[in-house]
Amino acid sequence: MTTRPTRAISVVAALVTAAGLAACSGGDDDGKITLSVGLFGDFGFGPLYEEYSKLHPDIEFEERISEFADHHTNLTTHLATGSGAADIEAVEVGYISQYTAEPDRFHNLLDLGADELEGQWLDWKWQQALSADGESLIGLGTDVGGMAMCYRRDLFEAAGLPVERDEVSALWAGSWEDYVAVGEQYTADTGGYWFESSGNMFRAMVEQADEGVYDRENNLIVESNPAIGAAWDLTVEAIEADMSNRLTAWTPEWNAGFNEGTFATIICPAWMTSYIETNAPDAAGLWDIATVPGGAGNMGGSHLVLPAQGEHPEEAYAFLEWLTAPEQQLKVFEATGNFPSTPELYEDPALTGLSKAYFNDAPVGEIFTAAATAVRPQYQGPLQGDVLATIGQGLGRIEDGSQSPEDAWSQVLSDLESF
């Protein structure tokens, strides 16, 4: 009688021990540290993880990719609740100010060794990740989005427009008004669409202005900033001339448009080139890259931050410093087209000499170096991304005919009041 419970206990004990052993072998006890990296989309880091793990055999990586909009929402939730964030998280420029306002939620990179690296990045890229008091730095820059204009050679040719990139650039070298005028002609002649979405064109114009949707005191100046009013009016003019293909970014229809050639031009920050290339493999050689009207401007680009809840700040920082160093940024650019934020590369022939076969051998190194060096930094406010999205929706309502431009504008302003 007494042997049975004993046996049962010993079986249970054996199971517990086995489970314990199994648990140990999966954890940190074997000396390996797994760093998680949270990104929106593929940043082209895959080969770099492997390279780093070879240099540091005790470090392993786990990449988590989510959708652009979800990524920042999730990150905010994880920061607020104190758990769930990855060791290293990507933050797009439209969201960075929201996080620099709360530097306590991140490891201060100035304490981890970044204080000696300031000169490595474009000055404005560095500034964007600094807290208001300048005491903490929450992230290191990856890429910047100096703007260019991608266009379809075949559609331009069919419309009787020049196809060589210098001549195309000259078409709208004067201003955005020229761009819209050429577009009006194109749409009238061919019945095709000039660009994919009005929100994108609007955003490009705003990014080029000295001041955007916020002033330096974080007040919304959408209503009072003349640059925004002018950009809105010109965009509305383009919509009314039926130049917009009315596509929403990142939707399957948008992706298909690149392949099918339903629109002739799209504003192209450096990171967009890799997106076009992967989503429209059949259109190789048909796309080319010219300069953007209205001068230089930055659209997009990211930082990598270390949430304070991460348990391996030293290891994560060491990797971050390595990953954002010029050598690695150059590798990312070669693989994906995301343009480096470290100016020392801008004189490196390895970068400036690069061209892309997909874009009819366009000298992307040269084009985007010129774009990036000419950028006059614009202050980005806390809810930059959301404000631009709200205005974009207003333009969307004009596009689908549900509102007049006046009503759309007043709804944008009333929507922004709740910000």
Add this chain to the structure above:
Amino acid sequence: MTIAAKGSGASSGTKGLLRYRLDLKASPYLYIAPFFVLFAAFGLFPLAFTAWVSTHEWSLLSDEHVFVGFGNYEALLTDPYFWNALGNTLSILVLATVPQLLAALLLAHVLTLRLRAQTFWRMGMLLPNVASVVAVAVIFSQLFGRDFGLVNWVLEALGAGRIDWQAGTASSHVAIAVMVAWKWTGYNALIYLAAMQAVPREVYEAAHLDGASRMQQLFHVTVPMIRPTIVFTVIVSTIYGLQIFAEPQLFGGGGQNGVTGGASRQFQTLTLYLYEHGFNRGFEFGYASAVAWTMFAVIVLVALLNYLFIRRIRSAS
């Protein structure tokens, strides 16, 4: 010795009796306890806590929670976007539920007939229900695409024009209703089928002798006989329909349009409205909780109305 033994025996007897009665009284409660403990932790407590949060200005981003009484509810009831979302939700509910339940009834009726490979047809009914909501929403969003969607391709081939399904209010509601109906028609058909099989054969034989056609049998015999089941499906569909989230969210595509249900909020449902406030830029949990409780009230109200409506049909027939 004997007295002592007797005494201890008696005391152990009463102890045993006590234990037995305790066992008899307490055990059943103990057996059902796990459900109630879990329900209290994951059902009742969140419900009560949400009510508490809804009376505060409570943002996830700040540690200060200011009591505002019914302030959130007042703001909610004066927000035109809330009424817009309520209208959209009810419209989608009607578009999705009414045709769905009628179709389910007809399908169930067909399934009661003698068919070859009966099990195959019956299992097939359930297949759409097995697919995940997200997969269904993604696929249907592509089918309803403006430029390269299959639906528009067919419409164009038939000579009808293309429809920008996302842009219009009515068209977007129809598209979302189709997703819901596709997923749930078969499920409801199987529930009706089960109920129909419990209807005595003799009633049909009598109806047949009286000269009732198959259709007349369905509406004059079957429907009245399975009415409790119909009430059940109507209420369950109502509850589901009022909480639609994934379909409009994915239909809107990435970014802001997925949160507001299109640029004009033309298909923003109540849950999307809740999501917009609770899990978007402000993370206004207080306001979102007020939305949740208001939704609860709306669901109870609509379910009750539906119940009364179905009951009226019974008394009429």
